[in-house]
Amino acid sequence: MRVTGMGVRITRAATFDVRFPTSTTRAGSDAMNQDPDYSAAYVVLETDAGLAGHGLTFTIGRGTELCVAAIDALAPHVVGLTLEEITGNMARFWRSLAGDSQLRWLGPEKGVIHLATAALVNAVWDLYAKAEGKPLWKLLVDLSPEALVACIDFRYIEDALTPAQALEILRRNLDTRPLREAEMRRDGFPAYTTSAGWLGYADEQIAALAQAGIDAGFSHFKLKVGADSATDLRRARLLRKAIGQKRRLMLDANQVWGVDEAISAVRALSECDPWWIEEPTSPDDILGHRRIRDAIGPIGVATGEHVQNRVVFKQLMQLKAIDFCQVDTCRLGGVNEVLAVLLLAARFDIPVCPHAGGVGLCEYVQHISMFDYIAISGSLENRVCEFVDHLHEHFVDPVRVKGGRYLVPSLPGYSAEMKPQSLATYAYPNGSSWRDARAVAGG
């Protein structure tokens, strides 16, 4: 592990509860989440060196305050350390958060405390990348296989992936990293769009947005399902018709079905030739995903935005229960655990198609997909990274998507730094956006 950031000491973790009133437009609506207010528990790691690390975990409204409080509870594991102390043993640092002997009881490694761990760990990586003057994907690409493996806590996954196996995977594509890096800089990483198919959108809106997506160069379109079966079929036919036979259609049920329900629902939609069904049932149901997958092939099974940690991903892969790994940069405990899952996916030969949307997730996942391609998978086959065109205007270094592809981010950091004005306006409950909303409601 290279020694970096000497003298950069983290002096304070400042937290923010930021909420955008998205529920007013039904953007983001699905069968389980009817009225999300896209939000973030946000943290700024201040240092004595003029640099700051910004990190967030994505939430959908109420409860953001719980994640903020959890960041505050975990912050003593971060504040006071130098960047060098952290990067000198990243796996140990990560475990100091995930393994806090009292906070661990509230998980372990799941739910609110793990979401908070993600915000802090992502902020550390943002700081690290800024100290190195590189975007995160490039920082990761420039780390040696040994340094990358040293970032990972292998507890509970060694029966599926040993450090030696992880090293072997990373060494496999080491020589050809520069070729793929050049390709990414030239072409970007393939994206798919979810913007056309929210459950709260009217049929005409779907058709119009599908056409807009085609015009923008997208080849993969996702539709929210899980309403009544007639509605699902009508909407799926509509989207299939709008995008034609050659483009890919994905379905997303957001966990509303039981196992048997999922099987019959997907079969009823199979005439629309879906590429995958996403979150067909509870994200905790590993055996259920396997049963569904066995019953609906060749339609693939995808999940991940609610897969709580590397232990559950490990099993989904060991059991061949999923065809696509939708890693989430905030649900997992930040970059370190994402690295573990990328390597597990490579070991089990499962393509990674990250979950994004919300607020800040697109900014994050572009780095992960590019690193995965350049340093781990070496393949673009069956790999698309989710894109939703919401709320990017609040970021200092927003994603740039062109021709249906994420272009490489070039500013140093992990890209989730919000503009100070946005942090202030959407601060909950006292930012001007929320004060205005209350004034309207009250008046």
Add this chain to the structure above:
Amino acid sequence: MRVTGMGVRITRAATFDVRFPTSTTRAGSDAMNQDPDYSAAYVVLETDAGLAGHGLTFTIGRGTELCVAAIDALAPHVVGLTLEEITGNMARFWRSLAGDSQLRWLGPEKGVIHLATAALVNAVWDLYAKAEGKPLWKLLVDLSPEALVACIDFRYIEDALTPAQALEILRRNLDTRPLREAEMRRDGFPAYTTSAGWLGYADEQIAALAQAGIDAGFSHFKLKVGADSATDLRRARLLRKAIGQKRRLMLDANQVWGVDEAISAVRALSECDPWWIEEPTSPDDILGHRRIRDAIGPIGVATGEHVQNRVVFKQLMQLKAIDFCQVDTCRLGGVNEVLAVLLLAARFDIPVCPHAGGVGLCEYVQHISMFDYIAISGSLENRVCEFVDHLHEHFVDPVRVKGGRYLVPSLPGYSAEMKPQSLATYAYPNGSSWRDARAVAGG
């Protein structure tokens, strides 16, 4: 469902952060939790009828404030309802908490928000039992199979247990409920003790406490393992020698091992003839538990205190990955979800041996084990309920254990009501106990 509590309206949910400074004695210490301060996020549901429902979720120190805040966030689903509105459709009520469309993102049904759900749901059942003038176990025993099934949210478990199957299980032992109720009133429910074997205890302390346990009538003793292998073996031999060959010895690793590590560690301790290994690895690793169980038979595999919800228990049972189901009354979302797991266990013929200890858990689980025996399992074979002799003095209606058995609680309610003086003294951070501790530390 019988109509009860007409006119009892919940007017307020008052929350408390209560922490006991148990880390000073190493009581409760194990391989993962070196220094727990047994704590509770506590809620009182006040009503307009002079009754109050008390509920708690158990925590171990830092982070209790997160559970308290989560109770506050969920409380709007409870406050304002009458008891009749709740008991009229218990499953719908339960899902209104577990399925809150924004808070659900932070789980779903796991971690902080699920622990908070438990506190609120347990408080509702405490209120319900008090309104009926019965201890909880008796309230449950007096409910019809139909009424019990109507308490359960079958989402995500119907592939393993349908409402019809649940009804059939409950009807099986309906006629003989009075016999077992009389037996419980006469003999109580078998308990086992964990008090002798905490990891922080010296060898002499273990031997002395084992003898005290034998003298008190216990036949089952649990030892914390997961230190280095020589220490584990020395302590296991010591406890086996102290309790003789006829009494049962259980081991508890509190999740410190990986899958392969667990297998070799348990094999190395097999000469001490353990009855079960508890939490050999991550509670999320269903496939791992199955692999361990296959490798160490006839030693049984037990887990549950960190099994996050009915979906994970379902799979542990479907895959035959555990021999003992250690249901936790606060980890699961309160009584309603515990009922689901008791019925799943009956369906898969797995004995339920609840997790207890901490603070308030013993007060809770006695009701669960007695109800399980009287109305569901009808058997005491391989069933023991954990007992730890800590902190009972803080409860209005503390457990009574005699001759190694829990005696039936007789006061109305769910027994987790703390004395007002204890709530005040151990309030964190401003109760007198914590003020005194800070004065000592500061002076």
